[in-house]
Amino acid sequence: MARVKKGLNAHKRHKKILKLAKGFYGSKSKTFKAANPAVMRSLRSAYAGRKLKKRQYRQMWIARINAAARMNDISYSQLMNGLKKSGIEINRKMLSEMAIYDAAAFAQLCETAKKAVK
Numbered sequence: 001m002a003r004v005k006k007g008l009n010a011h012k013r014h015k016k017i018l019k020l021a022k023g024f025y026g027s028k029s030k031t032f033k034a035a036n037p038a039v040m041r042s043l044r045s046a047y048a049g050r051k052l053k054k055r056q057y058r059q060m061w062i063a064r065i066n067a068a069a070r071m072n073d074i075s076y077s078q079l080m081n082g083l084k085k086s087g088i089e090i091n092r093k094m095l096s097e098m099a100i101y102d103a104a105a106f107a108q109l110c111e112t113a114k115k116a117v118k
Helices: 009-020 032-071 078-083 093-100 103-117
Strands: none
Touching: 009 032, 009 078, 009 093, 032 078, 078 103, 093 103
C-alpha cells in the first residue's frame, strides 16, 4: 500500500485558522502555533457574546420600560403584573419602543395596568 502524506490536509487546516486570525496582534496572525489558541479563544468568546447580547438587550428594554412607567406613577413590576392580569400580551421590546416613540399609548397601557392591579 502507498504511503499517504498529510501535508495537504495540514496546509488546508493551517490556512483556515490563519484566515480567521487575520488582524490579530503580532505573531498571532502570522504563525499557526500562536494563532490556533487565539482563534479558539476568540470563537468561544464570540459564542458567549451572542448569548450576552440578548441578555443586555432585555436588560435595556426593562430599564426603559421602568423609567417610562415611573413617569406614569407605576413601577415596572406592577405594570407587568397589571398587563398580564388584564390579558394584554406585549413583549418588552415593543413596550420599550412604545415608551420612547408613543408616550400617549404607553400611558394608556399604564392606566389599564393600574386598574387591573387594584
